[in-house]
Amino acid sequence: MYLGEFEFLFWLALRNGLMTNVERVCRNLSSFWMSQICNDDEEDVGHVFLKCNTTRKLWTSVIKLDRLLVFHDLSFHEWMTTNLHMLGNFRIAPANWNVLFSVICWMLWKRKYSLVMDTSFIEKEDLLRYCMLFMRHVIKAQESRLIAVIYS
Numbered sequence: 001m002y003l004g005e006f007e008f009l010f011w012l013a014l015r016n017g018l019m020t021n022v023e024r025v026c027r028n029l030s031s032f033w034m035s036q037i038c039n040d041d042e043e044d045v046g047h048v049f050l051k052c053n054t055t056r057k058l059w060t061s062v063i064k065l066d067r068l069l070v071f072h073d074l075s076f077h078e079w080m081t082t083n084l085h086m087l088g089n090f091r092i093a094p095a096n097w098n099v100l101f102s103v104i105c106w107m108l109w110k111r112k113y114s115l116v117m118d119t120s121f122i123e124k125e126d127l128l129r130y131c132m133l134f135m136r137h138v139i140k141a142q143e144s145r146l147i148a149v150i151y152s
């Protein structure tokens, strides 16, 4: 499945190129490294996409319970690359796991930045609903693109 819309985000995430608070401190752009969402830990890419309290709750609601330990124990690089290619850990729609995984990562990053940049912060109660809606739009767009290629 084509996930080009998200590839740049993942490319940056895997190369410490996303401006998390830890990355800002490392580049002398800030002295504040804590997560602004939870204020519980340093905000690196692993925290934003996997370990933040709200993020953990979101993953817990879409990952099979017997796979949660493995899901959270992988290194960040393993975690991201495995989930972009693995189809079996998702309990709602396994056939589209890589799309939902990509959408959730995108929304988590967008949510983190919306807290800093504007007032459109998505409350944690609405996050999964937004992700599921966004996933349906991505799948529909991919199907439309496929149909356009077939009939061109």
Ligand SMILES: [Zn+2]
Binding pocket: 035, 036, 037, 038, 039, 040, 041, 047, 051, 052, 053
């Ligand atoms: Zn946090």
